[in-house]
Amino acid sequence: MSSVQGKLVRSYWIAVALLFAADLVLIIHYTPDERSMGAVQKIFYLHLPVAINTFLACLTAFVASIAYLWQRKGWWDELAAAAARVAVQLCAVVLATGMIWGRAAWGVWWTWSPRLTFSLILFFLYVVYLVVRSSVEGRERRAIIGSVYAIIAFLDVPLVWLSARLLPDIHPGSIQLEPAMKLTLMASFVPVTLLAAGLVVTRFVLNRTSSAAANSDQANNPREIRTAPFVAGATLHGPKAIRQTGGAL
Amino acid sequence: MNDYVIAAYTIGSVLLWGYVISMWLESRSVVRRHLHDHKSSGGRP
Numbered sequence: 001m002s003s004v005q006g007k008l009v010r011s012y013w014i015a016v017a018l019l020f021a022a023d024l025v026l027i028i029h030y031t032p033d034e035r036s037m038g039a040v041q042k043i044f045y046l047h048l049p050v051a052i053n054t055f056l057a058c059l060t061a062f063v064a065s066i067a068y069l070w071q072r073k074g075w076w077d078e079l080a081a082a083a084a085r086v087a088v089q090l091c092a093v094v095l096a097t098g099m100i101w102g103r104a105a106w107g108v109w110w111t112w113s114p115r116l117t118f119s120l121i122l123f124f125l126y127v128v129y130l131v132v133r134s135s136v137e138g139r140e141r142r143a144i145i146g147s148v149y150a151i152i153a154f155l156d157v158p159l160v161w162l163s164a165r166l167l168p169d170i171h172p173g174s175i176q177l178e179p180a181m182k183l184t185l186m187a188s189f190v191p192v193t194l195l196a197a198g199l200v201v202t203r204f205v206l207n208r209t210s211s212a213a214a215n216s217d218q219a220n221n222p223r224e225i226r227t228a229p230f231v232a233g234a235t236l237h238g239p240k241a242i243r244q245t246g247g248a249l
Numbered sequence: 250m251n252d253y254v255i256a257a258y259t260i261g262s263v264l265l266w267g268y269v270i271s272m273w274l275e276s277r278s279v280v281r282r283h284l285h286d287h288k289s290s291g292g293r294p
Protein backbone atom coordinates (compact mmCIF):
# COMPACT_ATOMS: atom_id res chain seq x y z
CA MET A 1 0.00 0.00 0.00
CA SER A 2 1.44 3.37 -0.99
CA SER A 3 1.66 6.29 1.41
CA VAL A 4 -1.01 8.09 -0.63
CA GLN A 5 -3.39 5.17 -0.19
CA GLY A 6 -2.53 5.05 3.49
CA LYS A 7 -3.37 8.72 3.87
CA LEU A 8 -6.64 8.21 2.01
CA VAL A 9 -7.57 5.32 4.30
CA ARG A 10 -6.76 7.32 7.42
CA SER A 11 -8.70 10.31 6.05
CA TYR A 12 -11.67 8.06 5.41
CA TRP A 13 -11.76 6.80 8.99
CA ILE A 14 -11.28 10.28 10.44
CA ALA A 15 -14.18 11.52 8.26
CA VAL A 16 -16.38 8.63 9.44
CA ALA A 17 -15.49 9.36 13.08
CA LEU A 18 -16.34 13.05 12.61
CA LEU A 19 -19.64 12.19 10.92
CA PHE A 20 -20.41 9.78 13.75
CA ALA A 21 -19.72 12.51 16.32
CA ALA A 22 -21.79 15.04 14.36
CA ASP A 23 -24.65 12.56 14.24
CA LEU A 24 -24.50 12.14 18.03
CA VAL A 25 -24.72 15.92 18.44
CA LEU A 26 -27.71 15.94 16.07
CA ILE A 27 -29.44 13.20 18.06
CA ILE A 28 -28.80 14.83 21.44
CA HIS A 29 -29.41 18.50 20.66
CA TYR A 30 -31.62 18.70 17.55
CA THR A 31 -33.97 15.72 17.58
CA PRO A 32 -37.10 16.10 19.73
CA ASP A 33 -38.13 13.42 22.23
CA GLU A 34 -40.86 11.07 21.09
CA ARG A 35 -44.17 11.71 22.89
CA SER A 36 -44.98 8.30 24.32
CA MET A 37 -41.48 6.83 24.89
CA GLY A 38 -39.55 10.01 25.65
CA ALA A 39 -35.77 10.20 25.26
CA VAL A 40 -35.40 6.39 25.19
CA GLN A 41 -36.68 6.42 21.61
CA LYS A 42 -33.34 8.01 20.58
CA ILE A 43 -31.72 4.57 20.80
CA PHE A 44 -33.65 3.91 17.58
CA TYR A 45 -31.27 6.21 15.59
CA LEU A 46 -28.40 3.81 16.22
CA HIS A 47 -30.39 0.59 16.39
CA LEU A 48 -32.16 0.77 13.01
CA PRO A 49 -29.21 1.87 10.79
CA VAL A 50 -26.99 -0.80 12.35
CA ALA A 51 -29.75 -3.40 11.86
CA ILE A 52 -30.13 -2.49 8.17
CA ASN A 53 -26.37 -2.64 7.71
CA THR A 54 -26.34 -6.05 9.40
CA PHE A 55 -28.76 -7.24 6.73
CA LEU A 56 -26.57 -5.68 4.01
CA ALA A 57 -23.48 -7.43 5.40
CA CYS A 58 -25.38 -10.74 5.43
CA LEU A 59 -26.55 -10.04 1.86
CA THR A 60 -22.94 -9.37 0.81
CA ALA A 61 -21.87 -12.69 2.33
CA PHE A 62 -24.78 -14.41 0.57
CA VAL A 63 -24.04 -12.92 -2.87
CA ALA A 64 -20.28 -13.46 -2.52
CA SER A 65 -20.87 -17.10 -1.54
CA ILE A 66 -23.06 -17.71 -4.58
CA ALA A 67 -20.43 -15.99 -6.75
CA TYR A 68 -17.71 -18.20 -5.26
CA LEU A 69 -19.63 -21.40 -5.98
CA TRP A 70 -20.23 -20.13 -9.51
CA GLN A 71 -16.78 -18.81 -10.40
CA ARG A 72 -14.52 -20.54 -7.81
CA LYS A 73 -12.44 -17.43 -7.35
CA GLY A 74 -10.92 -17.23 -3.87
CA TRP A 75 -11.53 -13.54 -3.33
CA TRP A 76 -15.30 -14.07 -3.38
CA ASP A 77 -14.91 -16.41 -0.42
CA GLU A 78 -12.67 -13.89 1.35
CA LEU A 79 -15.28 -11.18 0.76
CA ALA A 80 -18.00 -13.46 2.18
CA ALA A 81 -15.87 -14.16 5.26
CA ALA A 82 -15.20 -10.44 5.75
CA ALA A 83 -18.89 -9.52 5.42
CA ALA A 84 -19.92 -12.31 7.81
CA ARG A 85 -17.38 -11.19 10.41
CA VAL A 86 -18.69 -7.62 10.21
CA ALA A 87 -22.29 -8.90 10.31
CA VAL A 88 -21.53 -10.57 13.66
CA GLN A 89 -20.14 -7.32 15.04
CA LEU A 90 -23.09 -5.28 13.79
CA CYS A 91 -25.62 -7.83 15.00
CA ALA A 92 -24.04 -7.67 18.48
CA VAL A 93 -24.70 -3.92 18.46
CA VAL A 94 -28.30 -4.48 17.31
CA LEU A 95 -28.91 -7.00 20.09
CA ALA A 96 -27.24 -4.85 22.77
CA THR A 97 -29.04 -1.63 21.85
CA GLY A 98 -32.31 -3.54 21.40
CA MET A 99 -32.01 -5.11 24.85
CA ILE A 100 -31.35 -1.72 26.47
CA TRP A 101 -34.33 -0.23 24.65
CA GLY A 102 -36.45 -3.26 25.69
CA ARG A 103 -35.50 -2.79 29.34
CA ALA A 104 -36.61 0.84 29.18
CA ALA A 105 -39.75 0.32 27.07
CA TRP A 106 -41.02 -3.11 28.15
CA GLY A 107 -39.36 -3.47 31.56
CA VAL A 108 -37.44 -6.62 30.56
CA TRP A 109 -34.00 -7.09 29.00
CA TRP A 110 -35.17 -9.92 26.78
CA THR A 111 -38.38 -11.56 25.59
CA TRP A 112 -38.73 -14.44 23.16
CA SER A 113 -40.73 -12.52 20.58
CA PRO A 114 -40.34 -13.69 16.94
CA ARG A 115 -38.11 -10.80 15.82
CA LEU A 116 -35.83 -10.96 18.84
CA THR A 117 -35.56 -14.73 18.56
CA PHE A 118 -34.77 -14.68 14.83
CA SER A 119 -32.24 -11.87 15.44
CA LEU A 120 -30.46 -13.92 18.10
CA ILE A 121 -30.49 -16.93 15.76
CA LEU A 122 -28.98 -14.72 13.04
CA PHE A 123 -26.16 -13.70 15.38
CA PHE A 124 -25.37 -17.30 16.29
CA LEU A 125 -25.66 -18.49 12.67
CA TYR A 126 -22.85 -16.14 11.63
CA VAL A 127 -20.77 -16.86 14.76
CA VAL A 128 -21.00 -20.55 13.84
CA TYR A 129 -20.05 -19.66 10.24
CA LEU A 130 -16.81 -18.15 11.53
CA VAL A 131 -16.18 -21.13 13.81
CA VAL A 132 -16.81 -23.57 10.95
CA ARG A 133 -14.44 -21.68 8.66
CA SER A 134 -11.66 -21.70 11.21
CA SER A 135 -12.07 -25.44 11.84
CA VAL A 136 -12.04 -26.68 8.22
CA GLU A 137 -8.66 -27.63 6.76
CA GLY A 138 -7.86 -26.80 3.16
CA ARG A 139 -8.58 -23.51 1.46
CA GLU A 140 -10.93 -24.77 -1.24
CA ARG A 141 -12.80 -27.12 1.08
CA ARG A 142 -13.23 -24.31 3.62
CA ALA A 143 -14.49 -21.99 0.89
CA ILE A 144 -17.05 -24.49 -0.43
CA ILE A 145 -18.38 -25.42 3.01
CA GLY A 146 -18.42 -21.76 4.05
CA SER A 147 -20.25 -20.70 0.90
CA VAL A 148 -22.96 -23.33 1.24
CA TYR A 149 -23.36 -22.47 4.92
CA ALA A 150 -23.55 -18.70 4.24
CA ILE A 151 -26.27 -19.24 1.62
CA ILE A 152 -28.35 -21.26 4.08
CA ALA A 153 -27.68 -18.84 6.96
CA PHE A 154 -29.00 -15.93 4.90
CA LEU A 155 -32.46 -17.50 4.91
CA ASP A 156 -32.85 -16.15 8.46
CA VAL A 157 -32.59 -12.52 7.27
CA PRO A 158 -36.05 -12.38 5.62
CA LEU A 159 -37.44 -14.10 8.71
CA VAL A 160 -36.04 -11.30 10.90
CA TRP A 161 -37.36 -8.69 8.49
CA LEU A 162 -40.85 -10.12 8.12
CA SER A 163 -41.39 -11.54 11.60
CA ALA A 164 -42.65 -8.32 13.20
CA ARG A 165 -44.94 -7.70 10.21
CA LEU A 166 -46.44 -11.12 9.71
CA LEU A 167 -46.43 -12.55 13.23
CA PRO A 168 -47.86 -11.19 16.48
CA ASP A 169 -44.82 -9.46 17.98
CA ILE A 170 -44.13 -7.01 20.79
CA HIS A 171 -41.36 -5.46 18.65
CA PRO A 172 -42.59 -2.39 16.69
CA GLY A 173 -43.07 -3.19 13.00
CA SER A 174 -43.25 0.42 11.86
CA ILE A 175 -43.08 3.80 13.54
CA GLN A 176 -44.44 7.25 12.68
CA LEU A 177 -41.77 9.94 12.77
CA GLU A 178 -41.89 13.72 12.74
CA PRO A 179 -39.86 15.46 9.99
CA ALA A 180 -36.99 16.28 12.40
CA MET A 181 -36.85 12.64 13.48
CA LYS A 182 -36.87 11.43 9.87
CA LEU A 183 -33.99 13.78 9.08
CA THR A 184 -31.98 12.47 12.03
CA LEU A 185 -32.69 8.89 11.03
CA MET A 186 -31.54 9.55 7.45
CA ALA A 187 -28.45 11.34 8.76
CA SER A 188 -27.67 8.42 11.09
CA PHE A 189 -27.56 6.04 8.12
CA VAL A 190 -24.59 7.93 6.63
CA PRO A 191 -21.87 7.34 9.28
CA VAL A 192 -23.14 3.86 10.17
CA THR A 193 -23.19 2.73 6.52
CA LEU A 194 -19.75 4.25 5.83
CA LEU A 195 -18.42 2.56 8.96
CA ALA A 196 -19.89 -0.82 8.02
CA ALA A 197 -18.57 -0.54 4.44
CA GLY A 198 -15.14 0.47 5.74
CA LEU A 199 -15.11 -2.50 8.12
CA VAL A 200 -16.00 -4.96 5.35
CA VAL A 201 -13.35 -3.57 2.98
CA THR A 202 -10.68 -3.50 5.70
CA ARG A 203 -11.49 -7.03 6.84
CA PHE A 204 -11.48 -8.15 3.20
CA VAL A 205 -8.00 -6.71 2.58
CA LEU A 206 -6.72 -8.32 5.79
CA ASN A 207 -8.20 -11.63 4.61
CA ARG A 208 -6.49 -11.17 1.23
CA THR A 209 -3.20 -10.54 3.00
CA SER A 210 -3.55 -13.76 4.99
CA SER A 211 -4.66 -15.72 1.95
CA ALA A 212 -1.75 -14.46 -0.16
CA ALA A 213 0.60 -15.40 2.67
CA ALA A 214 -0.85 -18.90 2.90
CA ASN A 215 -0.59 -19.39 -0.87
CA SER A 216 3.01 -18.21 -0.91
CA ASP A 217 3.84 -20.46 2.02
CA GLN A 218 2.44 -23.46 0.17
CA ALA A 219 4.37 -22.67 -2.97
CA ASN A 220 7.45 -21.55 -0.98
CA ASN A 221 7.55 -18.68 -3.37
CA PRO A 222 9.01 -15.42 -2.04
CA ARG A 223 6.41 -13.17 -3.60
CA GLU A 224 5.40 -9.77 -2.42
CA ILE A 225 2.43 -9.49 -0.09
CA ARG A 226 0.55 -6.26 0.11
CA THR A 227 -0.17 -4.99 3.58
CA ALA A 228 -3.52 -4.30 5.07
CA PRO A 229 -5.22 -0.91 5.26
CA PHE A 230 -4.23 1.70 7.85
CA VAL A 231 -0.54 1.02 7.24
CA ALA A 232 1.25 2.98 4.57
CA GLY A 233 4.39 2.34 2.60
CA ALA A 234 5.27 -1.21 3.65
CA THR A 235 5.19 -4.58 1.92
CA LEU A 236 5.97 -8.09 3.07
CA HIS A 237 8.38 -10.45 1.38
CA GLY A 238 9.24 -14.11 1.62
CA PRO A 239 8.35 -17.10 3.77
CA LYS A 240 9.20 -15.43 7.10
CA ALA A 241 6.68 -12.69 6.44
CA ILE A 242 4.22 -15.33 5.30
CA ARG A 243 4.32 -17.15 8.62
CA GLN A 244 3.70 -13.94 10.52
CA THR A 245 0.46 -13.01 8.86
CA GLY A 246 -1.44 -15.92 10.44
CA GLY A 247 -4.87 -16.98 9.22
CA ALA A 248 -7.26 -14.19 10.10
CA LEU A 249 -10.83 -14.70 9.11
CA MET B 250 -29.98 12.61 28.56
CA ASN B 251 -31.59 9.34 29.60
CA ASP B 252 -29.28 6.72 31.20
CA TYR B 253 -30.53 4.02 28.83
CA VAL B 254 -29.68 6.16 25.81
CA ILE B 255 -26.19 6.86 27.17
CA ALA B 256 -25.68 3.13 27.84
CA ALA B 257 -26.88 2.14 24.34
CA TYR B 258 -24.68 4.67 22.52
CA THR B 259 -21.67 3.89 24.71
CA ILE B 260 -21.91 0.13 24.14
CA GLY B 261 -22.70 0.59 20.44
CA SER B 262 -19.76 2.94 19.92
CA VAL B 263 -17.36 0.70 21.83
CA LEU B 264 -18.39 -2.37 19.80
CA LEU B 265 -18.16 -0.57 16.46
CA TRP B 266 -15.04 1.54 17.01
CA GLY B 267 -13.37 -1.15 19.08
CA TYR B 268 -13.47 -3.39 16.03
CA VAL B 269 -12.01 -0.61 13.86
CA ILE B 270 -9.15 -0.18 16.37
CA SER B 271 -8.57 -3.94 16.59
CA MET B 272 -8.15 -4.17 12.81
CA TRP B 273 -5.84 -1.16 12.83
CA LEU B 274 -3.69 -2.86 15.49
CA GLU B 275 -3.76 -6.10 13.48
CA SER B 276 -2.47 -4.27 10.40
CA ARG B 277 0.26 -2.56 12.40
CA SER B 278 1.42 -5.74 14.10
CA VAL B 279 1.80 -7.51 10.76
CA VAL B 280 4.02 -4.71 9.42
CA ARG B 281 5.97 -4.32 12.68
CA ARG B 282 6.81 -8.04 12.78
CA HIS B 283 7.81 -7.94 9.14
CA LEU B 284 10.11 -4.97 9.64
CA HIS B 285 11.70 -6.64 12.68
CA ASP B 286 12.19 -9.86 10.74
CA HIS B 287 13.51 -8.01 7.71
CA LYS B 288 16.07 -6.26 9.93
CA SER B 289 17.16 -9.45 11.70
CA SER B 290 17.65 -11.23 8.35
CA GLY B 291 20.19 -8.61 7.32
CA GLY B 292 17.86 -6.83 4.96
CA ARG B 293 17.30 -9.80 2.70
CA PRO B 294 13.75 -10.10 1.42
